[in-house]
Amino acid sequence: MTKRSLQSRATPWISAIVLFLLWEGIVRLFHIPDYVLPTPSASLEAAWKFRSAIWMHAAQTLYTTLFGFAIAVVFGVFLGALVGSSRAIYNAANPLLVGFNSVPKVALVPVLVMWFGIGTVPAVITAFIISFFPIVVNVATGLATLEPELRDVLRSLGATRTDILVKVGFPRALPYFFASLKVAITLAFVGSVISETVASNVGVGYLMLSASSKFNMPLVFAGLLVIAAMGIIMYEFFNIVERRSTRWANRANPTG
């Protein structure tokens, strides 16, 4: 038990280290110049060198991302419930949603800047609008494919639509809700960082853009690594919540 959990805790680290070694090896072997692709060691060095600046920028990015993501979760669940519970809304809303989401959000950032100035607000909004769609889709799919047998259990009690949603719809869709959170949080990071590169004085996006205009590619990649790390931390958080709440769905997970 403890041995396995130790092992399972170690694997991501091991795979990360393997990846870094591979990356370092390839860059050195092919003499790839650092303005194309810096080595991870150079990137980590840059991260260390600029740690206090990175810390400040990362905190800002984390804050805007989580803010936007939180709105996305609330809105996504709400819209997903709406879309998933009625075919008419599904038909009306889905093409528009898909159309909207096919559009690169970076094109909308300047519009946001006109209204809100540069800084936190556009980043939060960008993180929100870029990340709510996967949640909508998975929640809607979860509700639309709810087994009629389970639905009937509640209907036979004269339950309202909301009851059905709360008591069987959401719990049933929970594994996929969490799946969509994993996608959504990564997109939220992308959104806030993109917005920061276009319109902000702070945040990892600004840091990366400013580093790249100063030829400091290792610092650019340090920024990428920091985002990746924050993404992973958020993911691990959801993972823990998920494991607690969807044990039933993984009841026969092969543990091999």
Added chain:
Amino acid sequence: MTKRSLQSRATPWISAIVLFLLWEGIVRLFHIPDYVLPTPSASLEAAWKFRSAIWMHAAQTLYTTLFGFAIAVVFGVFLGALVGSSRAIYNAANPLLVGFNSVPKVALVPVLVMWFGIGTVPAVITAFIISFFPIVVNVATGLATLEPELRDVLRSLGATRTDILVKVGFPRALPYFFASLKVAITLAFVGSVISETVASNVGVGYLMLSASSKFNMPLVFAGLLVIAAMGIIMYEFFNIVERRSTRWANRANPTG
């Protein structure tokens, strides 16, 4: 029957028209200047005026997007199957995937351009790397939450892992696979367009960037509308395929 299907075919159009009217109304009411947010009518006018150029750019974007998307589907299903079928791989791969996907892909385009030159290849690759993750997540979740009762049906026949995957894993995960395709195709469009804005002489991304540098915001939004339209067309295509293949999962869909 026919009446309902007619109606359900009309709803997306109606909702699109309503949205356009709203948009037009708001822009006119608040006298929003066209360099902030052009009216849909101006955008459509621009689209018509530049239709031959748009046509050429759109064809390029569609081509790169679908190419990248196709790779993403194959790779995503494969990786999803791998990740979903073993906890060890799940633990090893997931944090890396999440980290990778938290990073704005636009930061990687320059690296791709260095290797592959300007044009189609980086756009295809960007479309691919931006869109495979939702597929991985949903396929993996679908496989990991497969009801053990269904799995046991196959196991009791001495089926191999592949058999189980093919005969119950995939069919069971199909609704969520399609859900992820909807997210993935929108991301693929985003990916190729972004890559085109960074380094390309063709494609809707290039068109939009060039239009925006000439203060021609209506043309920028015409580009956005074209992307949205292509996204919707692809979505409708998957929708048809999905309806044919997952009727069972929607067997009790409320048709109200």
Added chain:
Amino acid sequence: KAETPVKFSLDWKFEGHTAPYILAKKKGYFADEGLDVTIDSGNGSVGAITRVASGAYDISLADINSLVEFNASHPDQAMKSVFMVYDRPPFSLFMLKKSGITKPEDLKGKTLGAPVFDASRKLFPAFAKATGLSLDDVTWKSMDPPLREPMLVRGDVDAISGHYFTSVLNLENQGVKREDMVVFKYADYGLDFYGNGILASRDMMENHGDQLRGFLRALVKGWRDAIANPDEAIAALKEVDPLIDTDLETKRLNMVIEDNVITDEVLAHGMGPISNDRMAKAIEQVSLAFGLQNPPEVADIFTSIYMPGEADRKIK
């Protein structure tokens, strides 16, 4: 006394050439004029113009040639520049010596790289006309700004366009020595454009003229101090953006000062004003390059109403 809040958008990120504004703020020159100025980084001239046009910002730093284009496409919202910062524009083309290109005619049949929104690229038609090239003589490849210098060094393109103080430094960073570069500065080929200037929103001009004048006075003070002591300006910049490379940005600031800001004209009359004739000619060339149907008048583009007095414009 109560300070008037002013939102000021730069044309680009916090780099050496934006240090004077930061310095002015740090030294309290804006505050002395009763202004509480917020300085935000920008994303190119297009954004800097629309930010002010839409009222999101009160003042911005932007390329005056882009303003000509904006006014031509939005005559009802036309804006005016109130102060010229770069008396000599930084528009240039860059080649490597080993390419064998030594004069503009050698560009025939070559491939050039730059983003579509790059001012030097947009003005290339004027350069071509001035040097007897035809537009079909070259092929353009579009790419993000940071990509162009590496692409040039690797030989993916034969030449690139860009601001002098950006691309020269980028190329140096790529290991290209100054003597291995060939640079065509547009200004050396009879193209008497102006460069970046200060724009103000209509509201600012109509209702807060005094504050605008004060802003410009403070701005000149910032430049004056920066010219006198570039290191101090860069130090101020570093406080805002701790990530900057001090040596690099000092170099950049010095290049801007020498190349774009300090001209004989400016030394004589101070920073800010323009010559009507020169501007008229520039507008003509710009309109040609951009294919504008009805080129604006100088008075539509620039106004001197808010220009500080000559003594307040002296930079040395």
Added chain:
Amino acid sequence: MSSSFVELNNVTLRYSEGDDLALDTTDMKIRKGEFIAVVGPSGCGKSSLLKLVSGLMPPSNGTVIVDAKEVAGPLKIVGMAFQNPTLLPWRTTLDNVLLPLEIVKPHRNRLRKHKQEYIERARDLLATVGLAGHENKYPWELSGGMQQRASLCRALIHEPDLLMLDEPFGALDAFTREELWDILQNLWLKRPFTVILVTHDLREAAYLADTVYVMSKRPGKILVARDNTLPRPRDQETTFTQPFTDLVHELRSHIRDVRAA
């Protein structure tokens, strides 16, 4: 008194256009507090009948009337044990049994305050069906018969006016089954609610029901409505009496005829 609690008038059911009928012109009248049983060959439409009465499905033709109102949607007075246990896999057995209390008034409003009391009630109910000690297990940790018993508890917990049981004892051994007959009978004797029981066990029908309906094979149709006047309470002894055996044999021969038809 002829005022009936549940009434089916000329009801037919077709699952989808072009399909055969699943249920053919069915008429039924069930008094308030009556205990009826429905028997018939597999696939004849018994489960469908329950879904019609509970309002889960609308009839294709005819009307279903419950408590003097035409049924237009799911009713609120029903307790239903489906043919499959259909327990919610993310809830423990106890929580599954508590589910109706979270939905049905007046319990849903009282649940918060009287939580402990309701939990006691659920535990007691689970104990009567032999599931004491399994309250905190998840449904998939229960055997088939245990799931079925939990599902029965879920149908009973909120003391519904109309109880529908679709083969509730099918997965149980004879002794457990007969114990549960008595438990059900006692509950019903204490507080007479209306029961519709679908079963394949003719002895079960004869033991529990006031009236036994025999349905024809697909498309289902009520062929016989047999009153059962055996005295209450019935017990082990009853099953050894001649009238009981006769009734079972009569039902048996009805079914044989039905199947042969």
Added chain:
Amino acid sequence: MSSSFVELNNVTLRYSEGDDLALDTTDMKIRKGEFIAVVGPSGCGKSSLLKLVSGLMPPSNGTVIVDAKEVAGPLKIVGMAFQNPTLLPWRTTLDNVLLPLEIVKPHRNRLRKHKQEYIERARDLLATVGLAGHENKYPWELSGGMQQRASLCRALIHEPDLLMLDEPFGALDAFTREELWDILQNLWLKRPFTVILVTHDLREAAYLADTVYVMSKRPGKILVARDNTLPRPRDQETTFTQPFTDLVHELRSHIRDVRAA
């Protein structure tokens, strides 16, 4: 001959650490071609026993030997009808029945070429259990009993050497059930395979099995192994003979004792 086809030695099963035993020291020996039945109270571990023998779960202790090899994973010679029908909802009834042929050798290699022949076989099988005309329906368009019959067909189609049936007739009316007894018996008489049948119907056990095992209540343990030497083929008449009735009564009293214990 004492060479046994299925052998359980001292098998125990515990679902998870800290849980009670689900199955206690169980020993069994089943000859090749033997037809055995397992009866016992609900929740005693009958389904678990089947899962152990088929290799779906490993025992916590002891060994399971099938065909002279220790079982280490799912076997390839098994046909299994689970307690719940577990038909795949995305396949039609016919395709569900064809499933084993797509998996099990040698059929999986022959399926492509002889598709039509196999489909005929599946249709015939479905017709014998009374599902002719329902081949192209999806499982959720079938009634409970119909699903169970389809699941039985799925267990039989590939003619497995070891057939495991977990209450295969539980959701069927008495007559359909007895018809299926005869069908199963005939198949078995034609081509003797080994059968393990779990059932609650003692008459069913007595009618079909060579040996009837009676299990104790939880934790399950084999208490009695009763040989049944009634002559084959057995038919309706057999059920009226004294030895049959005696056997049923004997089993009944075993179970009563077990439950009382």
